[in-house]
Amino acid sequence: MTSWHIHIKGRVQGVGFRPFIYRIATENQLKGTVANTTDGVHIKLNSLNGEWKQFVKRIRREAPSLSIIENISIEKISNKKFPDFRIIHSSKDQPADLLITPDFAICKTCSAEIRSENDSRHRYAFNTCTYCGPRYSIIKALPYDRENTSMDDFKMCPNCETEYKNPVNRRFYSQTNSCPKCGIDLSLFVSGKKVEGTTQYDLINKTAQLIRTGGIVAVKGIGGYLLMADAYNQRAIDELRNRKKRPYKPFALMYPEKALLQKHVSAEVSDRDWYAPEAPIILYELNPIGKNTLAIESIAPGLDSIGVMPPYAPLFILLLDILQKPLVATSGNLTGSPIIYDDALAMEELSKISDAILLNDREIVLPQDDSVIRYSQKYHQKILLRRSRGLAPTIYKSPVPKNYRSNTVAFGASLKSAFAIWDGRHTYCSQFLGNTSHLLSQQNFEHTYNHLSALLSISPDKIGVDLHPDYFTTHFGEQIAERNGSQPVRIQHHKAHFAAVMAENDLLDQQDPVLGVVFDGTGYGDDGQIWGGEFFVYRDGEFERYWHLPYYSNLGSDRMAKINLLPALSLFHQFDNRGLLINELEALPKQIYQKQLIQPKIKTSSAGRLFDAVAYLADLNHENTFEGQAAMYLERAATKGQHANITRLKSQGPEEHYYQMLTHIWQMYKEKPTANQIALQFHYHLADLIYLLSEKTGIDKVAFSGGVFQNGLLVDLIKDRFSKKLNLYWHKELSPNDENIAYGQLAIISRNLNG
Ligand SMILES: [Zn+2]
Ligand SMILES: [Zn+2]
Structure with a gap:
């Protein structure tokens, strides 16, 4: 033996x-x-x-x-x-050395149980087993055992205890195990008054009735509260927009069944997507039936796609089984603030937006929004738009080299904030933590960092922050560094983007040079200007800013990202002999901006603002009420353009091509073809520009990062243009947007690169 x-x-x-x-x-x-x-x-x-x-x-x-x-x-x-x-x-005798588990959607067996009359968990809204249920959102300490989670408040009944101890049971050592006898309770408040129900299911039924009659209900889910309303009821959704002060940003939907969703959308809804344990929101194009059935102008104004998730928790299954129709299911928050997960705060704040609140008494420790993904239409490339519930905080591909041991944290950027931790063994990337220019998002960022770093018992040896001196996350990193008596490493935004996509694709430690195309809205540059349309070459551990979109005046600084006339004016005034654009301004701003056009205070190479400008000229969008709005409309219009009528420019190199592109767009603006055609033409010109640039460098590995590459059409056109000649690299586990900055910062710090 x-x-x-x-x-x-x-x-x-x-x-x-x-x-x-x-x-x-x-x-x-x-x-x-x-x-x-x-x-x-x-x-x-x-x-x-x-x-x-x-x-x-x-x-x-x-x-x-x-x-x-x-x-x-x-x-x-x-x-x-x-x-x-x-x-x-x-x-618990050593520091944690295991991957923290994300929250999982309810499994098929648990779903069947709550729908089966003979099962002891029939209609139980918190059914779980070892294969499903919340994890990351309820964990207070490691290892993952019941007393270290918010399930500690619930003592198992003898039946549950027997399952828990029975080695052949599906619930053997299931830390979230509970049943109607010993488990989690619901309570329903309508207009601030508690409603009595005969059973848990009775309360769910009452909630369904409220939604059916046009009410808005805040429902406590896995990562926080969701605001829910009937997706067929335009008046209810308009009312929700009104109360939330959110005029245009699309709302996500939750569908009761895959079959119903399939009736409403053109692409095939795969089992793999519908039953994925991560259960993200997935974007789908509506078909004519979907457009006629849903209140689409209220759900996603100006768009004809919807973001859909399955009922990923038992409570949602029971609710949607009663209603048999899709619901709007949007994060319960005040616009710009993080999702609400605390019951007292929900009672105070969400009662202003909703008609009723459905609470439960399981504490949420870490709030998370729903994750969002999309696929590009032609090549079906998966693009992550938001990494949160079901995905965070696990990341399989580590950005640091094998021999690197120093505990390191990186604090990312500002608009789509997220931090990353390397604890000497594993990398963790936090969930999307929102726009840290808002105070409540800052508090949530701090809460999540304190919680996760305590969970991992980590105190950082090295700290990475963005080069931008005024980001909240920069100051936060500086404070933590000061406590350790050290200095944070400051890393340029777009180099972090580029490093992130290279790290995901194993390109940082190999011999060949890599061309990086980093297109986004804004990031602080090495020269103090605002970068955003960047081409880098990475060779022998060095970053070279090879080329960038020619600088233009950053008119009105922060207002430039909101008022689309400003980037249009800045980019196209050189062609505007008759002053068509400048004359749209009132007298006073006109004077100021005229001066700034001639003598720019700050210059920018932003690709994001170029999209805004073209959306303005195509008369698609004048003001961004949420980030990326103009770009979203421009992409949607372009998908309806005629590919047969596209003009290809005959330029010698990227500089000439760029100038000809602007000239052509201006000419189209004056000749007024359809907005769809301007939009599609612009996408083609941009894909050609990237191709020309890569030809000029002669580098055959090209990597893409930055928020602009959330655009599925652009991704498809680039793949078309490059055909199979070159190796193209994209983000895999991460979003191309600023959520990947912290991960890229880790890649740079751990290699001591010149970020
Ligand atoms: Zn299960
Ligand atoms: Zn029980």
């Missing part, structure tokens, strides 16, 4: 790993122990004739679907005879 110690690292807690180990060990008549510790799962066992080899093979082959095995190490230990196979309770 020999004794062995098998140590498994990765995402192995909160995913049914110990029950799985117990099951295959007992099936093979192996004796030993399995334990969860802060550095993964440890198995010790006796092996008579080398059965341990077969055992390890089965672990690799049959591991639970939600688990991720990063590493299995096996060592022979001094002989110890075990009487049976046993699960040992967790111990």
Whole structure:
């Protein structure tokens, strides 16, 4: 007989790993122990004739679907005879060395149970098992055990306890286990008054009635409160827009069934997307039936696509099963502020927006919005737009080199904030934390950082911040560095973007040069100007700013990102002999801006503002009420343009092409073809510009980052233009927008690059 110690690292807690180990060990008549510790799962066992080899093979082959095995190490230990196979309770004796698990959507078995009359969990709104349910949003400390989560408030009834202790049960060691007898309670408040219900389901029924009759209800979900209303009821949605003071930004929808969604959208809704444990919001183009059935002008004004998620928690399934129609399901917050997750705050703030509030008494520790993804139409390329519930904080691809050990944190940018932590073993990227120019978002950023860094017991040796001197996140990083008596590393915004996409694609430590195309709205440049249309070459560990969109005056500074006439004026006044644009201004701003056009105070190379300017000339959008609004309308219009009528410029190089592009767009503006055609023509010109630039460098690896590449049509046109000649690299686990900055900062700091 020999004794062995098998140590498994990765995402192995909160995913049914110990029950799985117990099951295959007992099936093979192996004796030993399995334990969860802060550095993964440890198995010790006796092996008579080398059965341990077969055992390890089965672990690799049959591991639970939600688990991720990063590493299995096996060592022979001094002989110890075990009487049976046993699960040992967790111990917290070392710093955490395992991947924290995100929240998972309800699994198919749990969904079936709440719909089955004979099941003891029939209509139970908080049904979970080891394969599904909340994790990251309820965890207070590691390891992931019940007493370290907000489930600690609920004592299991004898039945639940029996399941919990039964090694062959699906709920064996399920830390979120509960049932109607011992579990989480709902309470419903209508106009501030508590409504009594005979059962939990009775309250859900009453909630459904409120929504059916045009009411708006705030429902406490997994990552926070969602505001819900009937997606067929235009008046209800308009009322929600009114109360939320959110005139245009699209609302997400939740559909009861995949089949109903399929009736409303043109692309195929795959099982893989609909039943994904991450359950993100996915963008779909509506078909004519969808357009006629939904109140689309209120759900997504000016657009004809919708963002849809499945009912990912049992409460949502029960509610939507009653209603049998899609609901608006948007983060319960005040516009610009983070999602509300605290019950007292919800009662105070959301009662102003909603007619009723459906609470439950399970505490949410870490708030998260819903994640958002889309696919490009032609090449079906997946583009992450927001990384949050279901995805955060896990990131599989680490941006730091193998031998790097210093604890490092990076604080990202400002508008779409997120931070990243390297704890010497794993990388974590926080969920999307909103626009940190708002005070409540700043508090939430701080709360999330304090929580996650405490969970990982990390105190940083190195700290990365953006080069921008006035970002909240820059100051936050400076304060933490000061506490440690150190200085933060300041990293240029677009180099961080470029480093992020290179790190995701293993391009930082290889020999070939890489061309980086980084297009976004704004970022502080090395020269103090506002960058945003950048071409870098990365070679031998050095970044070179190879070319950028020619500078133009940053008219009206921050107002330039809102009022689209300003970038239009700044970019096109050189062609505007008759003063068509400048004459749209009132006398006083006209004077100021005329001066700024001749003598720019600050200059910009922003690609984002170029989109805004073209959207203005195409008469698609005059004012951005939310970030990316003009770009969204421009892309939507372009998808309706005629590809056969596109003009291709015959320019020698990028400079000439850029000038000809502006000339052509101006000419179209004056000749007034359809907005769709201007929009599509612009997308073509831009893809051609990128191609010409890459030809000029002769570099055959091209990587793309920045918010502009959330544009699916542009991604498709670039792929068309480059055909298969070059290697193109895109973000994979991260969004191209500023959420990836912190990750890129980690990549740069850990290599000591000249960021
Ligand atoms: Zn389940
Ligand atoms: Zn129970």
